[in-house]
Structures are given as C-alpha cells and as structure tokens.
Amino acid sequence: MTELRDQAPRSHGGLAAMDVATRAIREAGRTVMEHFPREKTVRVKGRGNIVTSVDYMVEAGLADVLRKEFPGFGIMSEESVKEASKGEYTWITDPVDGTRNYASGIPHFCITLALVRGQDVVLGLTYDPLRDEMFHAEKGGGAFLNGAPIHVSPQRTVQDSILGMDMGYNDGRARQALEMVTDLWPGMQSLRIMGSAALGLAYAAAGRVDIYFHHHLYPWDIASGILLLQEAGGKVTDHTGQPIRWDSQTVVASCPAVHDDFMQRTAGLPWRIP
DSSP states (O other), X not given: XXXXXXXXXXXXXXXXXXXXXXXXXXXXXXXXXXXXXXXXXEEEEETTEEEEHHHHHHXXXXXXXXXXXXXXXEEEESSSOEEOOSSSEEEEEEEEESHHHHHHTOSOOEEEEEEEETXXXXXXXXXXXXXXXXXXXXXXXXXXXXXXXXXXXXXXXXXXXXXXXXXXXXXXXXXXXXXXXXXXXXXXXXXXXXXXXXXXXXXXXTTSSSEEEXXXXXXXXHXXXXXXXXXXXXXXXXXXXXXXXTTOSOEEEEOHHHHHHHHHHTTTSGGGOO
16 A cells, blocks of 8 residues: 555445545446436526425435444535534545536436545546546546546747636636637637536546636636646646635636746736636
C-alpha cells in the first residue's frame, strides 16, 4: 500500500476509501440507468431547478454504503443528507448532476463523490453511467478515465479553444456570462453549454473542452472536479482568480496557458467582477 492510499483511513471492512467509493458510485450508476429514460417523479425546486425521485433513491443508497463503511465520516449531499463528521473527513456527493438533462431524456448526466479533509479534496470520482466513463483522482496520484491517465488541453489561447459553460440558477449572472461570451466571439473555436457542471469539469480535465467556467455552484458540483483538474495538470480558480475551494461558488478551469489568457481577455467584464 502506497503512502497515497494512507491519506484516508481504511473502511470498517478494511477497504481503501477509493475502493469503497468506486463500488458505491457504480451501484448508484446502475440505479440511475434502471430509471432512464423511464417515467419518474419530478419536483420543481425553483425555476430551472428540479429533483427527481431517482435523485433521492440514489442519494439514500450512497449514504447507506458510506455510513456502513465509514461510520465516523460526515456526509454532504445535494438533496437531503447532511450529517456532521465525527472526525476530519466528509463525503460530498451529488446523486445526479445534470438532473434537467436526466429528466428530459438528454443523455448527459453523472454522479459525483468526493472525500474532503478540511479544505483538501483527498479523492474525487465523477461517473457517467450512460457511457460507463469513470473519472477519478487521488491527491498526488494523477487523474484517470477508466484507468488511463488524463491531462488537460495542450492549447495556448482562447482563440484556439472550445469553451464550456452552464447557465445555473442565477439569471443575472447567467446573462453576464452570455454577454462575456458575446464579447469574446468570434475569438474562440466554439461554445458548449453542458447541462452538467461536474461533467464540464471532468471534460476540461480530460482535454475534451479547453476551458470550463461557471458562476453558481455548490460543493457537490465541483469538489470532485477540482481534484480532477489539479491532478490532470490544470489550473482552477474562482472567477476572480483566487485559489479555488470546494465550497467556492464560481470556477474557471483549464490548462494554465488558456486559463491565463481567458482571465486577461475578460478582465473588467461584469462576469469577472466580485
């Protein structure tokens, strides 16, 4: 066992945290796929913000596994589970990221699971069950997609980049983001509105998009993605350029060169103002 594997205590059953997390998130993926695209109960939380019966089902399953294997760890989940840690560690999970896509039958959604210790993200997984793509990283150990190493884009400028973003639930900030894109256009290759912040960050870590930015996030949206980006050689900050935290509400994630070019080209625009 490497020093890396010792960063988190072993589970109640003697398993490494990554092994437990991988098993739990794959089980969650099977549940998600069993109900896609079948009819499901949908509840509106706010304009454009919904939750399905599957979210709650998956959340309960993940929490059950994590409680049994790590009874002293906290759990923070999007829909309903909030359990304080008895020690240093907390699991952060989103049972379905991209719920609007999922409920609408659009095949682009994922499940996230991260383990944090204080402000450090120790491990992170983002799982796309539709494509059976598992993005994972452990702090200091690199980032991987289905076991193969991944790296951020080799691009150098925004001009040569595909930009990824999402609208979120803050209408004013979303309008500023669209205006910022208009100011940049046509000085980019293209734009993708992802519908899943977690997959947007995972795709940036894998170099599928060259940069991803967002203005209204929660810990379960970005905790896993932060570690994926960092371990894939990327640069990830908040929208002002300050170091990212798993509880940051904004993110700019890319390879270092494109990140710096983006920040320079958008300086002074309303979206960038604190």
